[in-house]
Structure formats: structure tokens, C-alpha cells
Amino acid sequence: MEMNLTLHVWRQASASASGKLVAYKIRANEHMSFLEMLDVLNEELTGRGEDPVAFDHDCREGICGSCGFMINGIAHGPLPGTTVCQLHMRHFKNGDELWLEPWRAAAFPVVKDLVVDRGAFDRLISAGGYISVAPGSAPDANAVPVPKKDADLAMDAAQCIGCGACVAACPNASASLFLSAKVSHLGLLPQGQPERLERVRKMVAQANGEMFGSCTNIGECEAVCPKHIRIEFIARLNRDYLKASWLYRKEAASGGE
Amino acid sequence: MKLDSRIPSGPIQQKWDKCKFDMKLVNPANKRKHTIIVVGSGLAGGAAAASLGELGYNVKCFCFQDSPRRAHSIAAQGGINAAKNYQNDGDSVYRLFYDTVKGGDFRAREANVYRLAQISVNIIDQCAAQGVPFAREYGGLLANRSFGGAQVSRTFYARGQTGQQLLLGCYQALERQVSTGRVKMYARTEMLELIVIDGKARGIVTRDLVTGAMETHLADTVVLATGGYGNVFYLSTNAKGSNTTAIWRAHKKGALFANPCFTQIHPTCIPVSGDYQSKLTLMSESLRNDGRIWVPREKGDKRKADQIPEAGRDYYLERRYPSFGNLVPRDVASRAAKAVCDEGRGVGETGLGVYLDFSDSIRRLGQNVIAERYGNLFEMYERITGDDPYRVPMRIFPAIHYTMGGLWVDYRLMSTIPGLFVLGEANFSDHGANRLGASALMQGLADGYFVLPYTVGDYLANTKLEKVGADHTEVKRAEQEASAQIEKLLAIKGKRSADSLHREAGKLMWEYCGMARNAKGLEYAEGKLAELTEEFWRNVSVPGSGQELNQSLEKAGRVADFLELAQLMCRDARERNESCGGHFREEFQTPEGEAMRNDDEYCYAAAWQWQGKGKAHVLHKEPLAFEHVHLTQRSYK
Structure with missing residues (x-):
């Protein structure tokens, strides 16, 4: 089925330029993905010698986490558990008007049009989102058994693709869901125990320095997460953070760090 | 040119140990004085950069995505093979080696494959220690599943997202090195030229994809881990950004390209x-x-x-x-x-x-x-x-789905340009004419964590590297070539988008150099591709400028390289008068329609040398010897 749509797309030439919504008429087909519809728009714009709409994308299978923007105010659009690259046009109808805007968060400055800079996420991981193990020093993989339910829960958290939808959807632009996913993933595994408290303390400190807001338990993040990361991981984050803060103070008082 | 694969002497089981012992080491205190460039941040590149950082080298790592975590390794679903024999079902290093050589239809190098099978066991240990949440049994030990081409259960997995979890483990190790300052990460940065001085790889020219700034990075050695070139077909299971530019530009600077026509087609898409x-x-x-x-x-x-x-x-x-x-x-x-x-x-x-x-x-x-x-x-x-x-x-x-061909490398993963190492899907060495499922992840991590860190040290310890400055003529020349191409692309102002030309070339490739090939079709496609290349340089339209985020310009540069590579793929497919693995020549099949190898004439890796624009490539052959897995015809009747 063919459909005619009106797109209002955020156009912004660069980080320092001011942006505005520009309207485009587009003819789409129900089998297209949302990004393929934008490809068609960009072909038309290129044909007219105009600047195509810039948007991030890569795998188009919902796993790399590159893509993502707001469609009518909802991160990744109306279909739950779906990145915008896996969203197909059959979920829209002829005559729809759609507003496309980049993630809006102080920690994610706009680069161009729908592209934002999510480098802050890399810096959060760099601050402590890892287990320190040099190649060659690992014990046999089966030397450390992990209860299946812990491994499964760790995997639930580890599925985060780092797209940034949680931050964009949060009224506080908090990175708590992203942080909690990594803190829970590593904190649930025996391999992650030695650095568990240090990790959460450093990652939260980094988040505070990156202009992410605080979590006030609103839950928008969970609603838009394309990988169904659950808000209960934020409870784990908070518990670990509280414990880490407490122990850290004690350590500092006794002449520690 | 003689291709020296530098396969160590001695029994196959001891080759890698012997090689490790024979290789020279770099003193720990001297490592930080060496700068190593790693292009690509997937399983091979990310693992290499993290390992080299851990060892104390000064590493610069580059990726075109906005974060190293997005490399296309992330999309692998099924799993990673390892000869752990945890299932007690008769697996061994030798069996994994045997299955891989046979699965590759006898067109891989035995010594490399044996080493891969040996290292496979260390990879699983490393990843489990990093916190990769592999599937487990109720007793807490690791679960396995079976995969094509094997009669044992040796595939480790993390639901349907094994690639994602392995890559995130690798990415976290990389980010840890970033925090120590030993690795400097350059995201949204694309390599455009290789700098070769006195015959050795000494640096790269890059473009910052956000600002358009051209930059030169000099180093003691360069590592390419930039993945495969399946997007030459336009439609593939590869990510949209996956491209051949880094290896193709290195090829044009002297690195031989091996078995370009060996591509894998996945039946269930x-x-x-x-x-x-x-x-x-x-x-x-x-x-x-x-x-x-x-x-x-x-x-x-x-x-x-x-x-x-x-x-x-x-x-x-x-x-x-x-x-x-x-x-x-x-x-x-x-x-x-x-x-x-x-x-x-x-x-x-x-x-x-x-x-x-x-x-x-x-x-x-x-x-x-x-x-x-x-x-x-x-x-x-x-x-x-x-x-x-x-x-x-x-x-x-x-x-x-996957390309088995890539830059030719020796046993130590060095290309024909000294100091240029090539890892993972970007090289040609381990999968022959057909890759078995769950072996790509294994190879990427083996190369990055456990092979390159040794072999690069030997190169640095054995090589006298003159100090080079940014004003060296070869540096200037590479910078000039990279800028000139960008200016040229922007100046054409033609009528067709790079995507539309790419799509047309991809259709030709799929039709004539895809699942079934014949000499006549390949010759026709080569001619058509030459015409398309000519049209590209006359009629491509690239809006915008070079001083901004310009995704059309990025695509155009990549398509220009795909068009040249496509012609070489057709030539290679036409030259190989046999059918093997993913390469099926209609003229060479059994009466029942099965692939017919010709071991007498084609038991070699075809390594192609660039001769200059508009000139035909020259073919060099590395003969393959099968001393352990004997040549047989496959049958599935």
C-alpha cells in the first residue's frame, strides 16, 4: 500500500547553528522501514541538489544502537521494543503528519540534523564499566561457575545497545537506565565483584560531570527502551551506589583513597 | 614477487609455540615509545587495540562509527566456536582444525587454521573473565550448541546476540585502556590513505567526519581490522557503513589482495x-x-x-x-x-x-x-x-553475508607491505573458500587478543625505523591524494547519487558474480563495471561541502573503491576455472550439479597486485599444501 505523509524534520547545519523544523511531502510504501523512507527522501533531496537529512544508522537490525530520533515526541517512534531502523511504515497511515527531532539532552549535543554526539556514554564506560583482565591471565572459563539465573539476569541487562533513547525520553535527561544496565550486568557476575563498588562510584561521578540529570523514578526510559531494559536495574544501581558511597567515606576517613 | 608465508617449520602442533619463541620481544620500558595505529574497532581491531594498550604500547584506534561499540561484529547472532570439549563429545583442537579446513573446501592455509583452533580455547576463558554473559546450564557451567559443518557441540553463545556480547566485552577492555591514556580513540574518523615510507607502513591520513578536517597520523606500524567488503553487492547483511576503503587504499599502495571472489552467501535471509x-x-x-x-x-x-x-x-x-x-x-x-x-x-x-x-x-x-x-x-x-x-x-x-577474501597476510598477519598488519575479516587467511558458522568471531578475537600482540612486537624489535616528520614527501603526497579525491568528488556535480550507482553495480555483481558465475557473464560484468566507474567519475552528485558532516561524501568515496574492487572480483572469479566453496562456476560442476574443484591447477591462494589506474592487476600464487587434511570431494547426497 502506498501512502502520502508530511514530515517535519529538524534541520540544523551544525552544533553551533540554530535549527528549525522543515516540512517535506513524501510518498512511502508500507513495506519500507522508517529509515528506508528517509533514504527515499534523501534521494529526492540529492536529485534537487539540496542537502540530504543527516541521521545516524548502521546495522539496520536493531543491534548496533546507532540510530534513534524522536517521532512525534516518542523516542524510536510508536512501536514498543523497536529501534527506528526496525520500525516499518505499515504502522503509519496515509495522511499522517510526523515530527522528527533529534535526542534532546544537554549531554548529547546536536551534531547535525538528527545526529547527536553520544560520546558521554563512552566516557561513562571508560570511567569504570569494565572488568580488568589482561589477555592471557584468565582462568579456565568453567573454573568459575555462575548460577544460571544470575547469568540470565546479567544478560537481560547486558542487552543494552547504548542508543540513548532512555536519556532522550527522560524529563531529567538522566542516564540512570544506561548506567544501571552496565552496573547490574557486571555486578551480577562473580567476575565483576572485585571492582563492583569502585565501578559504580566512578561511573556515577562521571555521569554527574556529563550534564546528565538525576533519576526521579518516572519510568519513561523503560517505556521507550528498544531492548526492554527494566527499571528495576536502577534499584540495583542505587543500592550499590549507596553502599559504595558509605564504604568510600569510611575508606577516606581512614586515610584510604 | 615471491610470497613468503613465513610458516614455521616443524610439526603443525608446535608451529605456533616455535614461532612465539623465535620472535623477538620489546622491552617493557620501550613499548611506550612505539606508536601503533589500529584502524577498526570490532572484535579484531578492538581486541588488538586493547591488548596492545595493556602491554604498554602507545595506541591510536580509529573507527568511522560514533563509538567503537557499534562495529559490525555486534550483529553476529549464533555463537563462537572453541575446542574446549566441555561436552565430552570427542572434540579437540585437531578436530576443529580439520572441520575448518574441510569446511573451507581446501583453500585455507593449514598452519593458520591450526593456530586458530589452538587459540580458540583461550578466547572463551578471556571473554568469560571479562564478564561476557554466555549461556549456562543449571549447574552454572557453560552451555554449548551445535552448528553447521560439525558433529560436536562446540559453539558458545549468548542468546541470539553473541557478537554483541563479545564486542561489548572487547569495547569495555578498550575503554579501560582509554582511561589509562594508553589508547587514544578517534571515533567518527575515516582512514583515507596509507602512508608508506621506505617501503614500510608508517601512518595514515584520516578525515574527521564531523568537521571534515584532514589529519595525518604517523606511527611505527599500522594495523587494519576494517572488516569485509560484502557491501560491494549493495544489498547484503552487512551494516550500511561497512566498506572496503581502508584495505583497498592499502592495496593500491602495494598490499596484495587475495581471493577477492570468495564470498559467502547465507541461505536464510x-x-x-x-x-x-x-x-x-x-x-x-x-x-x-x-x-x-x-x-x-x-x-x-x-x-x-x-x-x-x-x-x-x-x-x-x-x-x-x-x-x-x-x-x-x-x-x-x-x-x-x-x-x-x-x-x-x-x-x-x-x-x-x-x-x-x-x-x-x-x-x-x-x-x-x-x-x-x-x-x-x-x-x-x-x-x-x-x-x-x-x-x-x-x-x-x-x-x-561474509567475504573470505581480503588482504594477503603471512603467518604473522603481515601484508606484503612491511609494517602493515591485517586482522579479522579484512584478511584472507583462515576460512578458505567457505567459512563455517561461528568461526568469524573466533578468528577476529584470536587475531586481536592472541596473535598480533606477539607478532607486532617481533616486527618492532627487528626493524630499524627512521624518524619521520610531517613534512616528509610521502606524507605530503598521501595528504594531497586524499584531499584531491574529495575535491574531485565535490566538483563533479553530476546527476546521480552515489547510492544509485552503487545499487546498479551491486545488481550486476549479484547477477554475474554472485551465487553462480560463468566466464561469459563475468567478462560482461567487468565491462559494465568499467562503464559504471567511468559514469561515476563523470556524473556523481555529492551535495554539500567537505568541511562538515557530509554523509553523501562519505558514501561517494566508499562507492568509488567498491567499483574498482568489483572489477577485480570478477577477474579473480574468471581466472579460477573451478568451483570451490562459495565460488561456483557453472562450467565446472558434476553431472548432478555439485561444485567440482580442480586441485591440480587451482590449489593456491590468488594474490593480486595493483598496477595503477586503468591497468590490469598481476596475479601471484601462494601454493597451498594439505599435509594433514587430505583433499576430498564433498558430497551431501
Whole structure:
């Protein structure tokens, strides 16, 4: 089925330029993905010698986490558990008007049009989102058994693709869901125990320095997460953070760090 | 030119140990004085950069994505092989080696494959220690599953997202090195030229994709881990950004390109639905365990699947290969699907598709069992196609998935340019003419964590490296070449987008250099590709400027390289007068239509040397010896 749509797309030439919504008429087909519809728009714009709409994308299978923007105010659009690259046009109808805007968060400055800079996420991981193990020093993989339910829960958290939808959807632009996913993933595994408290303390400190807001338990993040990361991981984050803060103070008082 | 593969002497089991002992070491205090460039941040590049940082080298790592975590390794679904023999089912390093050489249809280098099998066990240890949440049994130990081409369960996995979890482990190790300052990460940065001074790789020229700034990075050695070139076909299972630019530009600076025509076509992908289609999505091979593949018996039968009676259906794999049935290897299943579609019996709007039908299994096992096994895949299929595979058969079609060819490297992963190392899918060494499932992740991590860190040290310890400055003539020349190409692309101001030219070239490649090839078609495609290349440089349209984020400009540069590579692929396919693995030449098949190798004349790796624009490549041959796995013809009847 063919459909005619009106797109209002955020156009912004660069980080320092001011942006505005520009309207485009587009003819789409129900089998297209949302990004393929934008490809068609960009072909038309290129044909007219105009600047195509810039948007991030890569795998188009919902796993790399590159893509993502707001469609009518909802991160990744109306279909739950779906990145915008896996969203197909059959979920829209002829005559729809759609507003496309980049993630809006102080920690994610706009680069161009729908592209934002999510480098802050890399810096959060760099601050402590890892287990320190040099190649060659690992014990046999089966030397450390992990209860299946812990491994499964760790995997639930580890599925985060780092797209940034949680931050964009949060009224506080908090990175708590992203942080909690990594803190829970590593904190649930025996391999992650030695650095568990240090990790959460450093990652939260980094988040505070990156202009992410605080979590006030609103839950928008969970609603838009394309990988169904659950808000209960934020409870784990908070518990670990509280414990880490407490122990850290004690350590500092006794002449520690 | 003589290709020296530098395979160590001695029994195959001891070659790698001997090599490690023979190699020189770099004193720990001297490591930080060496700068190493790593291009690419997937399993191979990310693992290499993290390991080299850990050792104390000064590393610069580059990726075109906005974060190293997005490299295309992330999309691998099924798993990673390792010869752990945790299942007590008869696996061993030797068996993994044997299966891989045979699966590659005897066109891989035995010594490399043996080392890969040896290292496979260390990889699983490393990843588990990093916190990769592998699937586990109730007792807490690691679970395994079976994969194509093997009779043991040696595949480790993390649900259907094994690549993602391995890459995130690797990315976290990399970010840890970033925090120590030993690795400097350059995201949204693309390599455009290799700098070769006195015959050695000494640096790269890059473009900052956000600002357009051209930068020069000098180093003691350069490592390319930039993945495969499947996107030469335009439609593939690769990510949209996956490209050949880094290895192609290195090729033009003297690195030989080996077996470019060896590409893998995966039989179970979601078919193309229209001209706007941008990529193809893989459905895991495991589906063929319970699904039956069929097409209508009569051509042009447009009835819905459920209205075609049993007598009107042709379960062609079960008919042609009674003993393996729906579980024949990837290359065989792909070619059979093409054959029935060519006969006009394909299904779906385009006629390019076959049914993968679960109704028998659902009747036999119940929907719950099928949902438990394949639920997430069924959900993904429905999300993309809008059809519910519990009720109507899936429609599938083969798609380009992986490229076994790549830059030629010796046993130490060094290309024909001294100081230029090539890892992972970007090199050619381990999979021969066909890769087995769950072996790509294994190779990427083996190269990055456990091979390169040793071999690069030996190179640095043995090589006298003159100090070079940014004002060296070769540096200036490389910078000038990179800038000139960008200016040229922007100045053409033609009528066609790079995408439209790419799509046209991809169709040609799919038609003539895809699942089945013949000399006449390949020659025709080469001619057409030369015409398209000429049109590209006359008529491409690249809006915008070079001093900003310009995705059209990025694409145009990549398409220019794909067009040249495509011609070499056709030439290589035409030169290889035999069928082996993923390379099927219609002229060389058995009376039953199976691939026919010619070991007397083609038991070699074909390594091609660039001669300059408009000049024909020159072929060099590395003979392959099979001392342990004896040459036999595959049969699945």
C-alpha cells in the first residue's frame, strides 16, 4: 500500500547553528522501514541538489544502537521494543503528519540534523564499566561457575545497545537506565565483584560531570527502551551506589583513597 | 614477487609455540615509545587495540562509527566456536582444525587454521573473565550448541546476540585502556590513505567526519581490522557503513589482495521487498532444523501457501539431497534456492523467495516448543515483514553475508607491505573458500587478543625505523591524494547519487558474480563495471561541502573503491576455472550439479597486485599444501 505523509524534520547545519523544523511531502510504501523512507527522501533531496537529512544508522537490525530520533515526541517512534531502523511504515497511515527531532539532552549535543554526539556514554564506560583482565591471565572459563539465573539476569541487562533513547525520553535527561544496565550486568557476575563498588562510584561521578540529570523514578526510559531494559536495574544501581558511597567515606576517613 | 608465508617449520602442533619463541620481544620500558595505529574497532581491531594498550604500547584506534561499540561484529547472532570439549563429545583442537579446513573446501592455509583452533580455547576463558554473559546450564557451567559443518557441540553463545556480547566485552577492555591514556580513540574518523615510507607502513591520513578536517597520523606500524567488503553487492547483511576503503587504499599502495571472489552467501535471509530496500536481514541458520523449504511445483503458481496442496509443493532440498535434506551447507542451499527461482517458481511479490515452513513442526511439537526455540526470530521476522510465521510460512532468500577474501597476510598477519598488519575479516587467511558458522568471531578475537600482540612486537624489535616528520614527501603526497579525491568528488556535480550507482553495480555483481558465475557473464560484468566507474567519475552528485558532516561524501568515496574492487572480483572469479566453496562456476560442476574443484591447477591462494589506474592487476600464487587434511570431494547426497 502506498501512502502520502508530511514530515517535519529538524534541520540544523551544525552544533553551533540554530535549527528549525522543515516540512517535506513524501510518498512511502508500507513495506519500507522508517529509515528506508528517509533514504527515499534523501534521494529526492540529492536529485534537487539540496542537502540530504543527516541521521545516524548502521546495522539496520536493531543491534548496533546507532540510530534513534524522536517521532512525534516518542523516542524510536510508536512501536514498543523497536529501534527506528526496525520500525516499518505499515504502522503509519496515509495522511499522517510526523515530527522528527533529534535526542534532546544537554549531554548529547546536536551534531547535525538528527545526529547527536553520544560520546558521554563512552566516557561513562571508560570511567569504570569494565572488568580488568589482561589477555592471557584468565582462568579456565568453567573454573568459575555462575548460577544460571544470575547469568540470565546479567544478560537481560547486558542487552543494552547504548542508543540513548532512555536519556532522550527522560524529563531529567538522566542516564540512570544506561548506567544501571552496565552496573547490574557486571555486578551480577562473580567476575565483576572485585571492582563492583569502585565501578559504580566512578561511573556515577562521571555521569554527574556529563550534564546528565538525576533519576526521579518516572519510568519513561523503560517505556521507550528498544531492548526492554527494566527499571528495576536502577534499584540495583542505587543500592550499590549507596553502599559504595558509605564504604568510600569510611575508606577516606581512614586515610584510604 | 615471491610470497613468503613465513610458516614455521616443524610439526603443525608446535608451529605456533616455535614461532612465539623465535620472535623477538620489546622491552617493557620501550613499548611506550612505539606508536601503533589500529584502524577498526570490532572484535579484531578492538581486541588488538586493547591488548596492545595493556602491554604498554602507545595506541591510536580509529573507527568511522560514533563509538567503537557499534562495529559490525555486534550483529553476529549464533555463537563462537572453541575446542574446549566441555561436552565430552570427542572434540579437540585437531578436530576443529580439520572441520575448518574441510569446511573451507581446501583453500585455507593449514598452519593458520591450526593456530586458530589452538587459540580458540583461550578466547572463551578471556571473554568469560571479562564478564561476557554466555549461556549456562543449571549447574552454572557453560552451555554449548551445535552448528553447521560439525558433529560436536562446540559453539558458545549468548542468546541470539553473541557478537554483541563479545564486542561489548572487547569495547569495555578498550575503554579501560582509554582511561589509562594508553589508547587514544578517534571515533567518527575515516582512514583515507596509507602512508608508506621506505617501503614500510608508517601512518595514515584520516578525515574527521564531523568537521571534515584532514589529519595525518604517523606511527611505527599500522594495523587494519576494517572488516569485509560484502557491501560491494549493495544489498547484503552487512551494516550500511561497512566498506572496503581502508584495505583497498592499502592495496593500491602495494598490499596484495587475495581471493577477492570468495564470498559467502547465507541461505536464510528475509527477501527483498522493493527497489527502496537498503539492506538484508539474516535469519539464523538454526531455523533449518525445524523448517521445511519448498516452492510450488508449477511455475507461476500465485496461490497462497495454504491453498497449495501437498501434491503441488516441491520440497526441493529433501528431493535433491535426501540424506542431508534441509540441512545441507550454506553454499548448496543458496544455489538450490536460486535455481528454483530462476525457473520461475519463486514466491512472494518479486518471485525471489522460497518458503520456510514450520507447519509440520508445529503440528508435531506444538507451538510452544517452536516458540521456545525460535520465538525471538519469529518476532523479528514479523516486525519486518508483517507476516506471522506461526500461521504462514516464512519467505526467505539467500543474501551476501561474509567475504573470505581480503588482504594477503603471512603467518604473522603481515601484508606484503612491511609494517602493515591485517586482522579479522579484512584478511584472507583462515576460512578458505567457505567459512563455517561461528568461526568469524573466533578468528577476529584470536587475531586481536592472541596473535598480533606477539607478532607486532617481533616486527618492532627487528626493524630499524627512521624518524619521520610531517613534512616528509610521502606524507605530503598521501595528504594531497586524499584531499584531491574529495575535491574531485565535490566538483563533479553530476546527476546521480552515489547510492544509485552503487545499487546498479551491486545488481550486476549479484547477477554475474554472485551465487553462480560463468566466464561469459563475468567478462560482461567487468565491462559494465568499467562503464559504471567511468559514469561515476563523470556524473556523481555529492551535495554539500567537505568541511562538515557530509554523509553523501562519505558514501561517494566508499562507492568509488567498491567499483574498482568489483572489477577485480570478477577477474579473480574468471581466472579460477573451478568451483570451490562459495565460488561456483557453472562450467565446472558434476553431472548432478555439485561444485567440482580442480586441485591440480587451482590449489593456491590468488594474490593480486595493483598496477595503477586503468591497468590490469598481476596475479601471484601462494601454493597451498594439505599435509594433514587430505583433499576430498564433498558430497551431501
